[in-house]
Amino acid sequence: MANKIQSVKGTREFYPEQMALRNFIYEKARAASRAFGYQEYDGPFIEPIDLYAAKSGEELVKKQSFTFEDRGGDLVTLRPELTPSLARMIAAKQNELTYPVRWWSFGPFWRYEQPQKGRAREFFQWNVDMLGVDSPEADAELIAVGATFLRSVGLSPELARIYVNNRRLMDSEFDNLEIPPETRLVVSNLVDRRSKMEPAKWDAYALELGLTQKQLDGLKDVLGNFDLWKKNDELTRLFAALEALGVAEYVKFDPNIVRGLLYYTGTVFEAFDTTGSLRRAIFGGGRYDNLLADVGGNPLSGVGFAMGDVVSGIILQERGLVPEFEPSPAQVLVTVFDEKLWMQSFALAAELRQAGLNVMVSPEPAKLPKQFKFADKMKMKVALVLGPDEMEKGLVVVKNLLNGEQVQVKREAALDVIRRIL
Template structure:
């Protein structure tokens, strides 16, 4: 027996049952994005490596990106994220676009990471951004989008939380600890990794970054101060706005939230599962006011977030939030074939039903009728039409419900008045 060629490590095969979840997730994301007035867009899957070297961060560019030379020798990458692409697209048409922009997208991305639960090398991601407004209320709008999504899919504030911080607030605190501005990026990476490392290992890492004992202890105390947000006018206004939108139950301040990407300038946030077993971030985002200038445009304030499909799908499955009806077969009726002589009648009936908007399968060979009905039942097609020579002779056919076994006789001239209402009702249920 030949060995089946395996898929590339870290990628996924989307069989129909998996594709049903992805399609449902896309439609849910589309519903929420449009509810807030965001327009769908897309960028190329390949980008020059320089686009990410501008501001994304050394780890993403050097360790996590799929980078290869094209035939001209230019280094290109499979996109690991979309925000730099968005910044480039906006910069290219900055004089023509009408601001503020509200854009969203859902597409594939690639990162060369170790595949494990909640992480793959190829994934789909929801990106949503608000460009051209520099207010805490704009940041709150994106947080409200997240809360609306969680509510729509059935995730409660006891199951998921959005943890929020402000990089400018943290910069002020680092200044008070005597940490100079040129060390901020390194210290932010240090803070971002704290919860992923053993404390002694983290302490050693901090010392390697040039921090003294007093500064390390100061950072530890800082990361335990859950009331620090009350000194931030930005965060105070964000929480006030979220109160007005009945979203504050899902939001919590956490000084440990920094985000690993270098382009974030102020508000940062991550959503996490707090009630289940998935110990990975659901989504992350924040304010990035300097990125457009970094890719050649004029400075513009911006805020956004990204949510991958892998973690959220695991969480939704664990909490039983995925509707059972998304797995239904698209066809609502199977038109059987009795013989080669009756095949043309079956095809004509199927065509007529499709013209009326019904999803139909025909069995294109005259095998045993029980085999045809068994097939329809196994793939969960709810109805079958039996069309044999006896029925054709009197211009009738039988409609059989495969769930109840009930069967009724219908005339051809009753297709529109009696058959279609049954099938369309099934389609819409």
């Protein structure tokens, strides 16, 4: 180990088993996206740092992104998120796209953060966005896409919940409490931290930030009022739509969901594992009204969410929802009897592949027990034996590895016998 070069901190190596999990998440995300008519797209993996600097604080970009100078002296960065790229892509074709635009993507992202459980420096993220329609019903559709994913991987409403809030609602509540706009960001941050702090400490912290006792009491009333949504038109429409879309059981109003991001303007939502070991969100998103302003487009409202593969992967594993790993894509092994019949086995394997089966054949004339052990470890379903006896009569032995039964059949009939087992 000593002089081996280690993998970069916070990166993961995807051995076949982990790759299967990643692909499982990808397939389910793809299916949920397509079920609602979303089109797959992708942006570049490296971008000019300015793309992010325009939107986020420069300090943040420098601290948490992988940035380097290319040979031409330009600063480029490994993309930390997709939204700015999406905004640019939309802006570039703003007048030729058919709205509403429904796009989804799944790809790698990089953030220079402290790796820990649920967080890596290189990760995959599923992004889903709808642009061009500003309605609570559109918001509901995005939530429904997320819920469809949860349902499809076996995360029932008991196991995972989507919590919803609305920025405009909270703003009007802040107005009622006479919390001035310039301290709202701080207050949002405060709300975000509530679940992580002891109540007494949180109170003290709130007062420290400049809230009056009266404002603090009012804020706590707001955060404890789970019926608040009923007096908000956007949210009542949202929940009616969620009901009709058949995903209402997944969704709950929660005034404590604020999400740190500046650019959300209306509905915000986050999905959480209800009892798991991770406090991190499975996915999160919301409505943003000014997506294109920074990249030179005309105003266009959108709603979207993103889900990382790290947290979702851990939850699926902890819940035992990952399908059993199948080591070999080939379910059929053609054994090699001995050196003389080696090429005969190769030819038989080729024949079966021609017929559309995935077939492995031993690349060496190893002992039969060894070849069977291999098939067993690879969890293959069928083994064929082509020995001298079979060769002579134009037969082949087909063995069902699941129940141990084997039959000797004519070579031409082998394909049907195999197909019946698979």
